[in-house]
Amino acid sequence: xxVAGWLKRNFRGRGRFHPSVGMLRIPSSTIRPAxxxxxxACRNIYYLNEPGRFPPGHVQTFIDSLESPKQLFLVAxxxxxxxxxxxxxxxxESPQGSSLSFGMVHPDLHGKGLGTALLLGRLxxxxxxxxxxxxxxxxxxxxxxxxQRFGFLHYGRFALPPQMEEFDCYRAYLEESDWQACxxxxxxxxxCFDREGIQxxxxxxxxxxxxxxxRER
Numbered sequence: 001x002x003v004a005g006w007l008k009r010n011f012r013g014r015g016r017f018h019p020s021v022g023m024l025r026i027p028s029s030t031i032r033p034a035x036x037x038x039x040x041a042c043r044n045i046y047y048l049n050e051p052g053r054f055p056p057g058h059v060q061t062f063i064d065s066l067e068s069p070k071q072l073f074l075v076a077x078x079x080x081x082x083x084x085x086x087x088x089x090x091x092x093e094s095p096q097g098s099s100l101s102f103g104m105v106h107p108d109l110h111g112k113g114l115g116t117a118l119l120l121g122r123l124x125x126x127x128x129x130x131x132x133x134x135x136x137x138x139x140x141x142x143x144x145x146x147x148q149r150f151g152f153l154h155y156g157r158f159a160l161p162p163q164m165e166e167f168d169c170y171r172a173y174l175e176e177s178d179w180q181a182c183x184x185x186x187x188x189x190x191x192c193f194d195r196e197g198i199q200x201x202x203x204x205x206x207x208x209x210x211x212x213x214x215r216e217r
């Protein structure tokens with residue numbers, strides 16, 4: 001059974017992504033792919049967000065992901081300064097699955113709509129869906145409340161690489177209209193995001209989180 005059929009049978013509309021949540025708070029900004037020259041600024045954002053959010057010792061995991069060809073990382077800039085960073089890849093377990101990772105905003109700009117802009121930008125970077133796109137993520141600290149507002153639902157707790165620590169995992173799905181809305185909202189909020197030539201790569205396998213094998217709790 002394909003993902004779309006599994007969705008209709010088992011999910012029945014629950015967990016659909018709501019792209020318009022918080023859209024009026026999105027500030028004028030620029031979203032673009034991260035480059036090697038951005039590593040220091042992104043590392044600094046990680047360190048500023050680390051206390052109470054990321055387990056100790058994960059900074060190298062973040063840097064490895066940031067520099068990996070199997071992940072697309074986008075940065076959001078305001079007034080020429082990097083203010084947020086986040087990654088996305090397609091999942092090898094499912095042709096219609098994507099995985100979000102390391103979404104972070106500079107603490108001085110928390111609550112200003114940059115996290116929302118970066119979330120929409122990452123999902124807009126995906127190819128046009130044939131059926132639906134799934135977006136999955138693991139939550140640290142209190143970030144789960146942010147994603148739940150967009151429709152993400154908890155679907156399990158899994159041990160994730162490299163340390164194989166357990167994290168709560170969440171997922172939502174996007175139909176084509178939701179995917180299109182991500183780009184439209186960014187444009188309406190004067191966010192400069194040129195998707196031309198941007199490709200979301202297939203990432204590493206994520207143990208025990210196949211979308212077709214898991215069941216909603």
